[in-house]
Amino acid sequence: MITLQNIEKVYRTSSIETLALNNININIRKGEFVSIMGPSGCGKSTLLNIMGLLDEPSKGNVAIDGQLVKSYRDKELAALRNQKIGLIFQSFHLINDLSVLDNVEIPLLYRSRNGGSASGKSRLDHAKEALEKVGLSNRTKHFPRQLSGGQKQRVAIARAIVGNPEIILADEPTGNLDSVMGNEIMSILQGLNNDGATIIMVTHDESMAKKTDRLIRLFDGTQVGDSVLRAGGAGPGDNPGHFTHNPTSQLLNP
Ligand SMILES: Nc1ncnc2c1ncn2[C@@H]1O[C@H](COP(=O)(O)OP(=O)(O)OP(=O)(O)O)[C@@H](O)[C@H]1O
16 A cells, blocks of 8 residues: 655755665555654654655655655645545644634545535535544534644544545644543544554554554664554565556556
8 A cells, every 4th residue: 555665764954964764664555554653753754754745755665556656746746645645643733714614625625626526515515524423513613723632633633534535644643632532533543444544653652552553663764663463464574565557657666
């Protein structure tokens, strides 16, 4: 589903070079719930951003469903992201001036403006459905400032799933929440995973990581662990999957 091959990421400023990721090789299988852990600054967010096509590696290859994304232009990357990937962040990233319902509709608006055919009514229906899935049907007209942290994160999850993405990437989704709310958010993510979503979650919390299928550990930009926590997770030794031919992109393994 997501394959990273020999990924290196270097951040360069005029005076400093930081090797944020060094020779990372990971294959995420369809339907897995994977957690990524490691000390502050070890490269977790950088890794998630590369998986989410928000950032490019300095070296190496990223493939989504076997398709190398290296040759994709920004617009193609944005379209692929909108179609396949839902993003959830620690600080929610909601738009304060928009109602809950309008926040959740945003990915569908993007899709409509880029050739999608969904009507305004169907977009709103989908947004309401997504809010129902996270138990927030009774807050559609509220604004983010009128919600608790856990509710804000549930809105963010509804926005992430409204377009039915196959992949959900979550960067410390419970990091700003107390343990009760954090557990609620984990239950929602587990439910989405049971329904078939592939989820990759960065966390500092071992107890949250233990609820996932597989734990990848990073240290200083290097992958230092990859363990299966429950059946269903792919093993550390798994080889990257095969790559299908698409004339518009290179093959990762010709
Ligand atoms: N835009 C940037 N420019 C320069 N260096 C950066 C940039 N973003 C991240 N880094 C550096 O890359 C390394 C990895 O950062 P990253 O944010 O991926 O770590 P992290 O594991 O997610 O950390 P945390 O747990 O504190 O959020 C760090 O040393 C950081 O200082």
